[in-house]
Amino acid sequence: MTKTEKPVLLTIRGLRIEGRSDETWSEIVKGVDITLHKGEVLGLIGESGAGKSTIGLAAMGFARDGCRISGGTIDFDGVDLRTASEAERRELRGQRIAYVAQSAAASFNPAHKLIDQYSEAPVQHGVMSKAEAERDAVELYRRMRLPNPDEIGFRYPHQVSGGQLQRAMTAMAMSCRPDLIIFDEPTTALDVTTQIEVLSAIRDIVAQFDTAAIYITHDLAVVAQMADKIKVLLKGDEVEEADTRSMLSNPREDYTKSLWAVRTYARPVQPPVTGGTPVVSVKAVTAGYGAVDILKNINFDVYKRRTVAVVGESGSGKSTAARVITGLLPPRQGQVLFDGKPLPADYRSRSRDQLRQAQMIYQMADTALNPKLRLRELIGRPAQMYLGLQGKALTERIRDLLHLIELEPDKYIDRLPSELSGGQKQRIGIARALAAEPKFIICDEVTSALDQLVAEGILKLLDRLQSEFDLAYMFITHDLATVKSIADEVVVMKDGRVVEQGPKPEMFQPPHDPYTELLLSSVPEMDPDWLTRLLDERRRKANG
Amino acid sequence: MAALINIFWIAVAIALALAAGWLFRAVAIALTRGSVARMLRTAPVTAGFGMLVILIYVLVAIFAPVIAPFAEREVVGAQFLPWDSTYHLGTDNLGRDMLTRLVYAARNTVGIAFATTALAFIAGSILGLLAATVGGWLDQVLSRIVDILMAIPALVFALLLLTIFGTSVLKMVLVIATIDATRVFRLARSVAQDIVVMDYIEAARLRGEGLWRLITREILPNAMAPLVAEFGLRFCFVFLMISALSFLGLGIQPPTADWGSMVRENASLITFGDITPLLPAGAIALLTVAVNFVVDWMLHRASGLKE
Numbered sequence: 006m007t008k009t010e011k012p013v014l015l016t017i018r019g020l021r022i023e024g025r026s027d028e029t030w031s032e033i034v035k036g037v038d039i040t041l042h043k044g045e046v047l048g049l050i051g052e053s054g055a056g057k058s059t060i061g062l063a064a065m066g067f068a069r070d071g072c073r074i075s076g077g078t079i080d081f082d083g084v085d086l087r088t089a090s091e092a093e094r095r096e097l098r099g100q101r102i103a104y105v106a107q108s109a110a111a112s113f114n115p116a117h118k119l120i121d122q123y124s125e126a127p128v129q130h131g132v133m134s135k136a137e138a139e140r141d142a143v144e145l146y147r148r149m150r151l152p153n154p155d156e157i158g159f160r161y162p163h164q165v166s167g168g169q170l171q172r173a174m175t176a177m178a179m180s181c182r183p184d185l186i187i188f189d190e191p192t193t194a195l196d197v198t199t200q201i202e203v204l205s206a207i208r209d210i211v212a213q214f215d216t217a218a219i220y221i222t223h224d225l226a227v228v229a230q231m232a233d234k235i236k237v238l239l240k241g242d243e244v245e246e247a248d249t250r251s252m253l254s255n256p257r258e259d260y261t262k263s264l265w266a267v268r269t270y271a272r273p274v275q276p277p278v279t280g281g282t283p284v285v286s287v288k289a290v291t292a293g294y295g296a297v298d299i300l301k302n303i304n305f306d307v308y309k310r311r312t313v314a315v316v317g318e319s320g321s322g323k324s325t326a327a328r329v330i331t332g333l334l335p336p337r338q339g340q341v342l343f344d345g346k347p348l349p350a351d352y353r354s355r356s357r358d359q360l361r362q363a364q365m366i367y368q369m370a371d372t373a374l375n376p377k378l379r380l381r382e383l384i385g386r387p388a389q390m391y392l393g394l395q396g397k398a399l400t401e402r403i404r405d406l407l408h409l410i411e412l413e414p415d416k417y418i419d420r421l422p423s424e425l426s427g428g429q430k431q432r433i434g435i436a437r438a439l440a441a442e443p444k445f446i447i448c449d450e451v452t453s454a455l456d457q458l459v460a461e462g463i464l465k466l467l468d469r470l471q472s473e474f475d476l477a478y479m480f481i482t483h484d485l486a487t488v489k490s491i492a493d494e495v496v497v498m499k500d501g502r503v504v505e506q507g508p509k510p511e512m513f514q515p516p517h518d519p520y521t522e523l524l525l526s527s528v529p530e531m532d533p534d535w536l537t538r539l540l541d542e543r544r545r546k547a548n549g
Numbered sequence: 550m551a552a553l554i555n556i557f558w559i560a561v562a563i564a565l566a567l568a569a570g571w572l573f574r575a576v577a578i579a580l581t582r583g584s585v586a587r588m589l590r591t592a593p594v595t596a597g598f599g600m601l602v603i604l605i606y607v608l609v610a611i612f613a614p615v616i617a618p619f620a621e622r623e624v625v626g627a628q629f630l631p632w633d634s635t636y637h638l639g640t641d642n643l644g645r646d647m648l649t650r651l652v653y654a655a656r657n658t659v660g661i662a663f664a665t666t667a668l669a670f671i672a673g674s675i676l677g678l679l680a681a682t683v684g685g686w687l688d689q690v691l692s693r694i695v696d697i698l699m700a701i702p703a704l705v706f707a708l709l710l711l712t713i714f715g716t717s718v719l720k721m722v723l724v725i726a727t728i729d730a731t732r733v734f735r736l737a738r739s740v741a742q743d744i745v746v747m748d749y750i751e752a753a754r755l756r757g758e759g760l761w762r763l764i765t766r767e768i769l770p771n772a773m774a775p776l777v778a779e780f781g782l783r784f785c786f787v788f789l790m791i792s793a794l795s796f797l798g799l800g801i802q803p804p805t806a807d808w809g810s811m812v813r814e815n816a817s818l819i820t821f822g823d824i825t826p827l828l829p830a831g832a833i834a835l836l837t838v839a840v841n842f843v844v845d846w847m848l849h850r851a852s853g854l855k856e
Contacts, residue, residue: 331755352755360757373748377770387756437752 014082014184014217015041015064021076022059022068022241034059034241036077043184044215048232048249050222050264052456053427055238057221061187064219065102066094082184099126103178107190109170113162120158123177132181145176148213149206168199172206179210185217192227196318196483197527204230204529205540223456225264226529229253230536237261249533263458265531271490272468277508278308282345284445284477285330285363290339292329293501298337299325301501307445310471312478314492314509316485316524322501323481327447330479331365343445361391364438368450370430374422380407380433381418387440406436410466428459432466439470445477452487464491485528489513497521570598592846599842606836610656617649622804629818632825639825642814647825654806654829659836661722661801662788666780668726669787673733674776678764680734681741692738695731703728704793711799721800725790729783736779740772774847781844785837792833808833 022034034056041047049057059072066086068074079086081102086094098104103126106112114122123145124138133141139158146154149172162170171191178186191207192200208231211218220231228235228249235252237244237260245258256262283306293299300322307313315323328334330341332352341348343362349355364387367373374383385403388394394402404414410432422430431451438446448467452460468491471478480491488495488509495512497505497520505518517525526539574597578589592600609616618637619625623645630640638647680688698706710724744750745768753767794800795809803810808829815826 333751333755352757355757357757360755365752365755367748367752369748373752375749375753375767375771377773378766382766390756390758441756 011043011045013040014043014045015039016080017060017064017077018080019077020060020063020074020079022056022063022072023075024059024072026071030073030075032075032241033072034063037238037241037243039064039219039236041185041217041219044217045234046211046218046220046232048220048222048228048235049238050225050228050235051238051244052223052458054240056241057223057238058189060238061189061219061221062104064185064187065098065104067098096130099183100130100132100181101183102185102187103181103183105171105174105178105186105188105191108194109174109191110162110167110194112174113170115162118159118161119165119173119177123158123173123180126177127180130181138180141180142176145179145210146173148210149173149176150202151176166199168195168203171195171203175203175207175210179214179216182214183216185219186211188218188220188222190222193222193224197485197529198318198523200227200529201527201536201539204536207231208536224529225253226531226535229531229533230529237264253531253533274510275311275493278311281308283308283342284344285479286342286345287326287330288339288342290326290329290336290341292325292334292336294334299501300329300336302339303498303501303503305496305503305506307477307479309444309477310475311493312471312480312491313494313496314480314482314488315496315498316482316488317498318483318524320500321498323483323498324449325501326498327365327449327479327481330447331363357391361387361441362443363445363447364441364443365447365449366431366434366438366451369454370427370434371422373434374430374437376422379419379421383422383433384436384440387437391441402440406440409439409470410436426459427455428462431455431459431463435463435466435470439474442474443476445479447479447481449481450483451480453482453484460487461490467491485525497524566598567594569601570594570596573597573601573604588850591850595842596846599839599846602835602839603843606655606659606839609652610659613652613656617646617652619646619649621649621653621806623649629815631823638828639823641811642817647815647828650806650811651808651829651832654808654811655832657801657805658788658791658795658807658809658833661718662784662791665722665725665791666729666784666787668722669729669783670733670776670780672726673730674737674769674772675764676730677734677737678741678768678772679760681738681745682760682764682768684745688738691734695734698728698731699735703790707790707794708797708799711794716799716802718801718805721791721794725787725794729787733776733779733783737772737776740775741768744768744771774850778844778848781840781847785840788833788837 017037017039020034020037020039021032023030024033037056037060039047039060049060051057059069062069063074063079064081066079066081066089074087077087081097084093084097086097113119120139120142123142124133124135127133127138127141128135142158143154146157151157151169151172157165157169157173165173175191188207192203195203204227220228222228232249234246234248236246237258239260244260245252245256247257252261256265285307287303287305290303291298291301303322303326305313315326317323325334329336332348332350332355335350340350343359348359352360381403384406385399388402389399392402403418407414407417412429412432417425422433425433434451451467452463455463464487467478470476480487482488492509494508495506496503497512497518499520504520505512512521513525529535571594574589574592574594577597577600578586581589624643625646626636626640626644628640628642628644630636630644632639636646636648638651641647641650676691680691707724707728711721714720714724750763750767753763758767791800792807792809795807796813798810798813800809801807811829812826818826
C-alpha cells in the first residue's frame with residue numbers, strides 16, 4: 006500500500022493566519038491547503054517569513070502570541086481543531102500530535118533530567134505509568150542511536166551535546182506514539198556531521214512507527230532526504246506542491262527554480278599566488294582561555310585579492326583564530342604578521358592605522374549593529390575616525406558606501422537597523438567594514454543567519470568588492486557550499502588544529518584527509534537517495 | 550448607608566480622574582505631532598492622568614508665589630483655625646495659612662527631590678556604566694564600596710550621616726543622593742553588562758573608540774529605557790525619604806514649608822477628627838501614584854510587551 010492510499014490524517018483547507026504589528030493585523034498565511042495521509046512526511050520549505058513555522062504550529066491548532074487563525078479549517082482525524090475546546094486540543098497535543106523545536110537546547114527545561122521530561126507527557130495523558138515511561142524512554146533512546154541509552158536519560162540537558170539533545174527531543178516527541186510530529190528546523194543549528202546522525206535517526210523512527218510528519222526547513226537538500234512530498238511557500242502563499250522526486254528533478258515555478266539554482270553559484274578559480282608578501286600571516290599561533298589551548302600551532306597566509314575559507318565544526322577554533330588576528334585574544338605563542346610586519350598582540354596596543362587595516366564582519370548583524378544608531382552614524386563613524394572626514398565630505402562618503410552595497414542612500418541614510426531586513430543589515434555590516442578602507446576583512450559566518458537567496462546576494466557583493474578594492478578575506482564558515490562558491494584557499498580545522506589546507510580545487514579533489522572526507526561527504530546533496538547511499542557506504546566501510 | 554455614599558464618592562472621584570487623564574491625553578496628542586504624538590497614542594488613560602498630575606504639581610511649584618494667598622512663613626491668624634473663606638484650609642500650629650504652606654511645600658519638597666534624584670542618577674549611572682565597561686579591578690573596587698554602603702539600612706544610614714554632618718538642605722541632598730546612587734549604580738552596571746558583550750561593542754572597541762565615546766554613544770542609548778523607568782521609581786523613593794526625614798526632624802528645617810514636616814507639626818489635629826494634617830500626606834501619595842502610572846507606561850514601552 007503506498008502512503009497516499011492510506012487514510013487521511015490531517016486536512017487543512019484555506020488556512021489564513023494574521024499577525025499583529027503595532028495594533029494592525031496583517032495576513033501572514035494566505036490560504037494554504039494541506040492534505041497529509043497516515044505515515045506520510047510533508048516537507049515545508051521557504052525563506053524566513055514564508056510562514057512555515059506558523060503553519061506548523063497551526064497544524065496543532067495553535068497560534069503564537071500576537072497571531073490568530075482567521076480563516077480555514079484544520080481537521081485532524083475528524084476533530085476540527087479550530088472549533089475544538091482548549092481541553093480537547095490539550096488532550097491531542099503531546100499525545101497524538103507532537104512538536105520538535107529548532108533549538109533543543111532552548112526547549113528542554115535545564116532544571117530537570119531528560120528522562121523526567123520524557124515521561125511527563127505519557128504520565129500526564131495517562132498513557133503509561135512513570136516506571137513504564139522510563140523503560141520506554143531507554144528503548145527509544147536506543148532506537149534513536151543515542152550513546153549509553155540506559156543512563157543518558159539521567160543526565161541534565163547541559164550534560165549532553167547538541168546533536169544528542171535534538172535526538173532526545175525527537176524521542177520525547179515519540180513518547181506517546183503520536184500520529185503526527187511537527188519538526189521545526191530540527192537540524193539547522195547543528196554541524197553537518199552531527200546533522201547526518203540526527204537526520205537518519207529521525208527518518209528511521211518515523212518509518213518504524215508509521216508516524217506522519219511535517220518537516221519544516223529552509224534547506225532543500227535536507228528536505229529531499231526526509232520528505233515524501235514537498236510544498237514550497239513564499240510569503241504565506243503556496244508556490245507549488247509535488248512529490249519529492251518530481252519536485253527536485255522538475256520544478257514548475259520560477260521561484261522554486263531560483264531556490265534550486267542558488268547552490269550553483271561559484272566564483273571563477275583564481276590563479277595561484279606566486280611570491281609576494283601575504284597581507285596577513287598567522288605564524289605558529291597557540292592560544293586559548295585559562296589553562297586550555299583552543300588553538301594549537303596554527304599557520305596560514307592570506308594574500309591580496311584572495312579569500313581563505315576557514316572551515317570546521319563548532320568548537321574547532323575558527324572564531325578563536327579570528328580573535329587572535331583582531332587582537333582580542335593575545336596568543337600564548339606565535340604571532341600575526343600584517344604586510345610582513347608583526348602586529349602587537351593586544352588590540353589596545355595597536356595603532357589606529359593598524360586597527361583600520363583589518364576589519365571584521367559579524368555573523369549576527371542584529372547584534373553587530375548598535376540598534377540605537379542611524380545608518381549615517383553606523384557607517385560614517387569609521388570614516389570620520391580613521392579618515393578624518395567631516396560634514397559634506399562625510400555625507401558624500403556615506404552615500405558612496407550605501408551605493409556600493411546597493412542600498413538607495415536617500416531612502417536609507419537616516420534609518421535605524423530595526424527598519425532593515427536581515428540581508429540589508431548584513432550589507433550595512435559590510436559597509437561599516439569598507440568605510441575604514443581596510444586591506445583585510447574577516448567574515449565570520451556572515452551568511453549563515455540568512456536565507457539562501459539573500460546569502461547568495463551577499464556573497465556576490467563581497468566578491469565584487471574584493472576585486473574592486475583589492476581586499477583579502479578570511480572567511481569563517483561551517484558551510485561547505487559557501488566554501489565552494491567563494492573560497493580560493495581552504496583551511497580545514499578540527500579541535501584547534503589545521504587538518505588540511507590548500508587551494509580550493511585541490512581540496513575538493515581526493516585524496517583527502519579522513520576528516521575533510523567526512524566533512525565533504527556529510528554535506529547534503531539534492532538527491533533523495535543521498536542519505537541512504539551515504540549511510541550504506543559508511544556502514545560498508547566500517548564493516549570492511 | 551454612609552459607607553455606600555462613601556463608596557459612591559470614591560467611584561465618582563476615580564471616574565473623574567480617569568476622565569481627566571483621557572482628556573489630557575487627547576489634548577496632548579492634538580497639540581503635539583510626529584514621534585511625540587505617536588508615543589502619546591500608546592499611553593493608557595492612567596498614564597494620561599499621571600502626566601496631568603505631574604504637570605499640575607510642576608505648575609504649582611513654579612508659580613507658588615502667584616497662587617499662594619499669603620507668604621510662606623507669615624503668621625496670619627490664630628492657631629488651628631478651621632476652614633473658611635479667608636484661610637481656605639485653615640491655619641497650622643503656629644497660625645500660618647495651610648494652603649499657602651502646601652503650595653510652597655510643593656516647590657521645596659518636589660524641587661529638592663528632583664535635584665537629589667538627578668544627582669543620584671548622574672553619579673550612579675556614570676560609575677555603573679564605567680564599572681561594566683572597564684571591568685577588572687575598577688569594577689571590583691566600585692562594586693564592593695557600593696555593597697558596603699547598601700549593607701546599611703537606608704533610613705538609618707541617612708539619619709546617622711545627617712546627625713554627624715548636621716542638617717542643611719545641601720547636606721541632605723548629598724546624603725540621600727549618595728545612598729540612592731548605590732541603587733542606580735547596581736542597575737546601570739547590570740544593564741550595561743548585558744550590553745558590553747554585544748558584537749557592536751566589540752566592533753567599537755576594535756575600531757579604537759575611547760572610553761567616553763563607548764559609554765555615551767554605544768552603551769548609554771541602549772541602557773536608557775530601564776534607567777528612565779528607574780528614574781521615576783527612584784524619584785518616589787527619594788521623595789518619601791525626604792518626607793520621612795522631615796517628619797523625624799532631620800530633613801528640611803522649619804520654617805521652610807515641606808509636606809513631611811507639615812504632617813508632623815499638625816499631627817495633633819488628627820485626634821480631633823480633622824483631616825487637614827492628612828492633606829500634605831495626600832499630596833505626597835498623589836504624586837507618587839501619578840509618577841508610578843507614567844513609569845509603568847514607560848516600562849511597558851521599554852520592555853516591548855504587548856498587553
